[in-house]
Amino acid sequence: MTEVVQCSLCPHHCKLREGQTGLCKARSHKNGEIVALTYGEVAAWHLDPIEKKPLYHFYPGSWIFSAGGYGCNLKCFFCQNYEISQKTERGQQVSPEELARLSTENQSIGICFTYSEPLMWYEMIAQTAPRVKNQGGKVALVSNGIIEGEHLEKIIPYLDAVNIDIKGFTEEFYQKYTGGKLEWVLNTVERLAGRVHTEVTTLVIPGLNDSPEEIRALAKWLARLGVPVAWHLSRYYPMYKCNIPATEEGKLRELKKLAKEYLPYVYLGNMPGENTTYCPKCDREVILRGWSVKMKTEGGKCLYCGQKIWGIGLP
Numbered sequence: 001m002t003e004v005v006q007c008s009l010c011p012h013h014c015k016l017r018e019g020q021t022g023l024c025k026a027r028s029h030k031n032g033e034i035v036a037l038t039y040g041e042v043a044a045w046h047l048d049p050i051e052k053k054p055l056y057h058f059y060p061g062s063w064i065f066s067a068g069g070y071g072c073n074l075k076c077f078f079c080q081n082y083e084i085s086q087k088t089e090r091g092q093q094v095s096p097e098e099l100a101r102l103s104t105e106n107q108s109i110g111i112c113f114t115y116s117e118p119l120m121w122y123e124m125i126a127q128t129a130p131r132v133k134n135q136g137g138k139v140a141l142v143s144n145g146i147i148e149g150e151h152l153e154k155i156i157p158y159l160d161a162v163n164i165d166i167k168g169f170t171e172e173f174y175q176k177y178t179g180g181k182l183e184w185v186l187n188t189v190e191r192l193a194g195r196v197h198t199e200v201t202t203l204v205i206p207g208l209n210d211s212p213e214e215i216r217a218l219a220k221w222l223a224r225l226g227v228p229v230a231w232h233l234s235r236y237y238p239m240y241k242c243n244i245p246a247t248e249e250g251k252l253r254e255l256k257k258l259a260k261e262y263l264p265y266v267y268l269g270n271m272p273g274e275n276t277t278y279c280p281k282c283d284r285e286v287i288l289r290g291w292s293v294k295m296k297t298e299g300g301k302c303l304y305c306g307q308k309i310w311g312i313g314l315p
Contacts, residue, residue, distance in 0.1 A: 003017070004016065004017055004029075005029045007027055007034045008034075008150075008151070009027065009119070009122055009147065009151055010024075010119070011146065012146075018030070018031075021037065021088075023179070024071045024072060024073040025037075025070065025071045025072075025086075025088040026038045026070060026072075026121070027071075027120065036121070036122070036123050036124075038069035038071060038120070038121055038124075039121075039123050040093060040094060040095060040124070041069060041090065041091030041092065041093060041094065042068070042092050042099075043069050043070045043115065043116060044084060044115045044116075045067040045068075045094075046065075047064070047065055047066070047106050047108060049062075049064075050062045050064050050109070051289055051293070053066075053112055053114060053142050053163050054163060054199065054201065054232050054267070054269060055163055055197075055199055056199065056267060056277065056287070056289070057228075057230050057277075057309075057310055058140070058161040058313060059109055059138070059312065059313030060287055060289070060293050060295060060313065060314065061292070061293030061295070062107075063106065064103075064109050064111065064138070065103045065105070065111050065112070066111070066113075067094075067099055067102075067111065067113065067115070068113060068114050068116050068118050068121065069091060069116060069120065069124065070084050070087060070089060070116060071088050071116060072086065072144070073117060073120060073144070073146055074146065074178045074179055075178065076167070076177060076178045077177060077240060077242050078177070078203070078236065078244075079239065079240045081115060082240040084115060084116045085116035086240070096124060097131065099111060099124070099128045099131075099132075100132050100137075103132050103135070104137060109137065109138045110132050110138030110139055110140065110160070111128065111138075112141070113139075113142070113143075114141070114142035118142070119144075119146070119147045122151065122155075125155055129155060129158035130158055132158075138161070139159055140161040140163075141161075141163075142162070142163045143162065143164055143188075144164070144165045144167070144180070145185040145188035145189060147188060149188075152188060152191060153191070156191070156195060156196060159192075159196045160197060161197040161198075161199070161312070162192055162196050162197070163198075163199045163200065163201055164185065164189050164198065165203070166182075166189070166200050166202050166218060167185075167203060167209070168182070168202070168209035168214070169182065169209070169214045169215075169218040169221070170182065170214065177208065186221070189225070193225045194226070194227040197311075198227075198229050199230040199232065200222065200229055200232065201231075201232040201234055201269065202231070202232070202233055202234065204233050204247050204255065205242075205244060206236070206245060206246075206247055206248070206251070207244065208244070210251065212254075212258055215255045215258055215259060216258055216259075216261075216262075219261070219263055222262070222263055223262040228264075228265070229263070229265070230265040231259060231265065231266050231267070232266075232267045232269045233252055233259065233266065233269065234270055235247045235249070235252055235268065235269060236270075237270070249271060252268050252274075253268070256268055264280035265277065265280075265310065275289045276289065277289075279302040279309065280309075281302065282302060282304050282307065284296070284302065284304045284305070297314050297315055299315075
């Protein structure tokens with residue numbers, strides 16, 4: 001009988017026979033063990049503004065080298081990065097040493113693991129991040145947050161900032177539309193918040209996760225974390241297998257207003273002009289984001305009233 005090996009990286013715990021590949025398309029059973037098919041290969045890399053991640057309160061106005069491999073452990077039919085997340089191809093060869101070196105070039109502040117689901121590129125993160133930190137660089141992660149806690153704990157010491165997708169706030173949404181579980185993601189956010197600079201993104205899809213009740217419930221949950229977070233409500237556009245019309249801008253503005261009853265730092269993604277940071281105390285503009293980033297802070301405080309503005313790397 002063919003031996004079955006269980007992958008331990010994420011809560012799906014795929015049980016694989018020799019030669020079988022897991023749900024993520026990035027991990028397989030070979031010669032009695034689980035191997036990373038995408039190790040040493042990159043699907044995409046680029047120098048990006050930190051705001052593109054999005055990370056609005058982490059070294060605003062800076063640039064960061066960004067890289068990711070193929071594969072993902074969710075099957076979202078609305079995936080915005082399906083070209084690399086929903087398949088595995090031969091990527092460009094790269095080593096942890098080379099990634100660490102590239103993270104120091106062109107005024108990059110470090111490296112961001114992103115684009116598809118970087119946690120499926122786990123070994124590359126685990127071997128690259130310490131090298132970047134040893135060079136004095138910063139390490140960021142943009143992820144769906146689905147990973148077993150024991151593996152997350154091993155890389156947390158090397159993470160400076162994360163943006164975690166909370167795709168909806170009901171188990172029904174996750175199980176029906178993503179193939180995952182909300183519980184898994186919330187556990188990850190709880191582990192990270194207060195230990196790593198944490199921001200959250202929710203792609204707001206009409207009719208699926210855009211009810212005021214659901215947005216209010218998630219806003220309350222984020223507030224109960226007891227530590228500051230920024231929340232990005234991102235405008236959805238039809239993509240991959242989903243032809244639902246794009247989110248109405250007016251609806252997003254209403255949801256932002258609702259969320260700000262509980263959280264001081266709420267933004268609208270994919271909507272120009274909706275990314276300014278306002279002082280929680282005097283409501284004046286303190287970080288303006290456009291073609292360039294203008295900051296009206298001194299010592300991390302509002303220039304107008306002296307209120308501390310949450311974040312890392314603010315002047």
